[in-house]
Amino acid sequence: MAIPSSAKTKISTASRTLTVEVDALNERGEMLATPIAGEHPLTIYVDKREVVTLMTLGQAPEALVIGYLRNQRLISSIDAIAEVQVDWETASAAVTTRRAIKNLDQRMKKRTVTTGCGQGTVFGDLMDEIDQIKLRDDVRLTESGLYSLLDAVRRHETIYKSAGAVHGCALATLDGERAEILDFVEDVGRHNAVDAIAGLMWLNGMDGSDKIFYTTGRLTSEMVIKAAQMQIPFLVSRSGLTQMGHDIAQRTGITMLGRAVNKHYLLFTGRHRFVKQLAPTMLASA
Amino acid sequence: MAIPSSAKTKISTASRTLTVEVDALNERGEMLATPIAGEHPLTIYVDKREVVTLMTLGQAPEALVIGYLRNQRLISSIDAIAEVQVDWETASAAVTTRRAIKNLDQRMKKRTVTTGCGQGTVFGDLMDEIDQIKLRDDVRLTESGLYSLLDAVRRHETIYKSAGAVHGCALATLDGERAEILDFVEDVGRHNAVDAIAGLMWLNGMDGSDKIFYTTGRLTSEMVIKAAQMQIPFLVSRSGLTQMGHDIAQRTGITMLGRAVNKHYLLFTGRHRFVKQLAPTMLASA
Incomplete structure (x- = not known):
């Protein structure tokens, strides 16, 4: 998750402490110091205009903010973002753009009516664009490559293992049969974790077209849409899927x-x- | 989940088929007909005004719509709702109120800026009111009552068992040491399931002040707020919790x-x- 200092976008590095301990009484009557995941409000301002308040673990807040704006398609390129400054004292992320976003009011209004917590913020807009998505067809995932990925995820140190109550997402690549995790982000909302990966991909200038996206969360409609929007041809989940997630997966291939x-x-x-x-079997190279 | 026909609010009964089967290839090379959970957009209109689009399993759509309006506090009493008609052909829920909602525009605007998928829609507003919540202190949950509840949940037939990818919520009461599940709702979003329970409580004229709320989902800030708002003194989850969920639980007691x-x-x-x-030990009666 190293963010190159050469990136044109200036960002703070304001990760939070990810877990705290609280007392809990278990069934044996023992008082246990129990680690729990952090959850903090973070209000995004774009050019001093309030956009949204996210509740986040705060592992990669700058990437989250950038990925949120990317996946909401309020910003079409990382080049449009001059600076992201996260300040936990004011629970705010100040985004400065190089050029003002057109029609921000109208876009936010559209977002309102398609928003429901846990149901996704971008659904209405994105359905229009699904049929335009073309994913690469010359890349392959082998079964042994998949097992290598699942093993890498299993060995990864996670907040989930210590505190639970978070979802994780990984961006991975295959070196022959061996999977390598490029980024791994956890958050209290499964959509935050996806958005943070999307932000890191922009910050690191990373192309999704030969990558694997892994999530611990369910494959609902919006999760599939976001992966496809990032041009990622492989989507792997520990969990199950919904009917609309399946429909959209079929449509995007x-x-x-x-x-x-x-x-x-x-x-x-x-x-x-x-x-x-x-x-x-090698993952075909371009 | 029976909805009394004597309720003053007129509602449709438009449950969806909850699972469908799709083909999937497993690691042994077998093609399996695999049940997956339904997921359908449902756009809520209040007095012909578009409010939100939820993605839902569709188990109890009318209760979901009513509970959504309740938990967003766009409507303060079930008496204010004359009718809820869900029509899946148009993927819409038409809500007719007895008196128009004041300041709907302004309330929806406030909602926008505090909304993020998976982070909760009502956070900003509700934090102001947390300290006013008083939960009953003369009710008790015994350990054996808890175990009885967990056993009842385990024995309950669920979409989760067959298809996964859903969260469930139960409203329960204690008859001595024996827990009884009054309502059990599952949905693709854990907040939908909570909202549907809130809707059923209104439809059934049910008081939350001596009830137990069970959820398969994580105890994030908004989940705790919603339970407390429903005056429910007991909140039980199969999963873990977040720091803010814990903070708010402490504040509400x-x-x-x-x-x-x-x-x-x-x-x-x-x-x-x-x-x-x-x-x-008996649950103390009022």
Whole structure:
């Protein structure tokens, strides 16, 4: 999750302490110091205009802010962002753009009516664009590559393991049969974790078209839309999926696997990119 | 979840088919017909004015709509709602009020800036009111009553067991040491399930002040706020909690238990209402 200092966008590095301990009494009558995940309001201001308040763990707040603006498509390129300054004393993230966002009022109004907590903020707008998404078809994920990814996720130190109550997302690449986790972000909302990955991809100038997106969360409509919007052809979840998540996966042709834990998985869509074989197979290079 | 026909509010009964089957290929190369949870957009119109689009499983859509308006505090009493008609052909819920909602524009504007998917829609407003909440202190939950609740939840037939990808909420009462589930709602968003319970409570004229609220979801800030707003003194989750969920639980004095599965639990706050003893203890009556 290293953010290169050479990035044109100037950002603060204001990670929060991720867990705190509270007392809890268990069934044996023991008082336990129990780690719990942080949750903090963070209000995003774009050019001094209030946009939204997110509740976040605060692991990668600058990337979260940038990814939120990206996935809401309020900003179309990282180059448009001059600076992001997160200040926890005021619970605010001040975003300065290089050029003002056109029609911010109108875009935020559209967002309002399609917003419901846990249901997604960008649904209405994005459905119009799904059919325009073209994902790369010359890349492959092998079964052993998938198992390597699941093993890497399992070995990753996480807030979830210590405190629970968070969702995690990983962006990964395949080096032959060995998966490498490029970024791993956890947050109290599963959409925050996705947005933070999207922000890191912009900050690091990273292309999604040959990557794997892993999430601990469910594959609902918006999760599939966001992965496809990032041009990522492989979407892997530890959890299950919903009907609309499945419909959209079919429409975009994304290779989607659910219930992926240890040596188990269910391959739902985009089967042409998945290779089930024992012999080593390389992820095709461009 | 029976809705009395004597309720003054006229409602449709437009439950959706809750699961569909899709094909999936597993690690043994078998093609499996796999049940997945439904997910459908439902746009709420209040007196022909568009308010929000929720993505929902559609188990109890009328209760969801009413509970959403309740928990957003756009409507202060069930008596204010004359009719709720859900029509899946147009993916709409038409709410007719007995008297127009004052300042709907302004209230919706306030909602916008505090909204982020997975972070909660009502946070900004509700924080102002937390300190005014007084929960009943003359009610008790015994450990055996808790275990009875967890057993009842375990035995309940659920979409989660067949398809996953949903969260469930239950409203329960204690008859001596035996818990009884009054309502059980699942949805693709954990906040939808809470809202649907809130709607059912209004439709059934049910008081929350001696009830137990159970959720499979995490105890984030908004989840605790909603339970307290419904005057429910006991909040039980299978999952963990966040720092702000804990802070708000302390402020409201709610009795909150996390990691509650089988014969395990962690009691975090409001310990004075929890009774750990082997002898039968009744839930105090008013």
